[in-house]
Structures are given as C-alpha cells and as structure tokens.
Amino acid sequence: MNKTAIxxxxxxxxxxxxxxxxxxxxxxxxxxxxxxxxxxxxxxxFDDVAFAVEQAITNExxxxxxxxxxxxxxxxxxxxxxxxxxxxxxxxIFSFCSATVSRQVMEADPANIQYCPYTIFVxxxxxxxxxVVVGHRYYPGETMKPVNDMLTGLVDTGTE
Numbered sequence: 001m002n003k004t005a006i007x008x009x010x011x012x013x014x015x016x017x018x019x020x021x022x023x024x025x026x027x028x029x030x031x032x033x034x035x036x037x038x039x040x041x042x043x044x045x046f047d048d049v050a051f052a053v054e055q056a057i058t059n060e061x062x063x064x065x066x067x068x069x070x071x072x073x074x075x076x077x078x079x080x081x082x083x084x085x086x087x088x089x090x091x092x093i094f095s096f097c098s099a100t101v102s103r104q105v106m107e108a109d110p111a112n113i114q115y116c117p118y119t120i121f122v123x124x125x126x127x128x129x130x131x132v133v134v135g136h137r138y139y140p141g142e143t144m145k146p147v148n149d150m151l152t153g154l155v156d157t158g159t160e
Contacts, residue, residue, distance in 0.1 A: 035138055036137060036138060037135050037136065037137050037138060038135050038136055038138060038148075038151070038152050038155060039133055039134065039135030039155075040133070040134050040135060040155055040156065040159040041131060041132070041133050041134075042131075042132050042134065042159045043130055043131060043132075044130070044132055045130075045132075046089060046090040046122070046123075046124040046132050047090075049122060049132040049134060049158070049159065050090070050092055050122045050132075052157075052158045052159070052160075053094065053120060053122055053134055053154070053155070053158030053159070054094065054158075055158070056154045056155075056157035056158035057094060057096055057120070057154055057158075059157075060098075060154065062096045062097070062098055063096060063097075064094050064095065064096045065095050065096055065097065065117055066094075066095040066117075067092055067093070067094055067095075068092065068093040068095065069091075069092055070088070070091045070092065070093055070121075070123075071087075071088035071089065071090045071091030071092065071123065072090075074087055074088065074091070075088075085126070086126040087125065087126055088123050088124060088125055088126055089124045089125070089126055089129055090123065090124050091121070091122070091123035091124070092121070092122050092123070093119050093120070093121045093122075094119060094120045094121075094122070095117040095118070095119050096117055096118060096119075097116050097117045097118065098118070098147075098150060101146050101147055101150050102116055102147075104146050105143055105144055105146055105147055108143035109141070109143045112139075112141075112143055112144060112147075115139050115144065115147065118136070118139075118147055118150075118151060119136065119137070120134065120135070120136050120151060120154060120155060120158075121133075121134070121135055121136070122134050134155050134158060134159050135155055136148075136151035136152070136154075136155055
C-alpha cells in the first residue's frame, strides 16, 4: 500500500482521536470559533446509544449511506500495526447526507460539496465501559451553519 493510500485511510480515524481529546472539555458545549467538535457523553450500553442515534438520523428521513465500524477495524488490526492497547469496546461513524440542507449550503457556496457526506460518531472507550460519547465535527464557515445545526440536533435527539 502506498503512502497516499495509507494517509487517506487514516484521515477519518485521526479525526476521531483528535475529537476525543477535546471531548471532556466540551461535553454538550455550545459552538464557538475554537471548537472542533460537538460531543455528548451518556451512560448506557453502546448498542442502545448507537441505535438511538441511528433512529434519530433515519426518523428525519435521512438515509445512512455507510456505517464505518472503526472500533472493529482497530481491534482487528491492532497487532498488525504494533498497537499496544485496546482503544474502544466499540466505535462507529454514521455517514449520510441531507438533500435539503446540502442544497442550502451548496447554493451558498458550491465548495461546500467537500464536506458531504456528513458524519456522526459514537464510541465507548475500552477504559471507560458504560460511558458512550456521541458527536460530530464542526464544519467551518457561516455557510455550513445549517449542517452544524442539523448534526447537533441529531446528536441531542440520539442522546436524550
């Protein structure tokens, strides 16, 4: 595998780890210019929380295009890449798009196509069983505010 392919494959996973580093300080925080993610931490089973998030997305008429099972991949490849510890009990990323919101943000700036599809992550750390983190990254610029608002609403609904 070449360097470009490895870097591309790791981009989503690196973002997940960067987001977690800020999660504790920003739990259910309001957006500000320095935040990179909106996160909510809830007590419960990963399966129940992930199902609630999935339902929040689909109940809005949105179609989940892909569920990335990041936790399974990291567990499966831990020894192959020299991993020293288990990071998650489970970790998934839901990818989806909204025709209405996408049209709105792309009419405001066609370059916003680069952010679609949108994602919500759900994970339970191996060292914190029973605590599930749910969130989304903040997309930059005022024209992406409708996407950030939609994702925050879905995270809040899925963690109520």
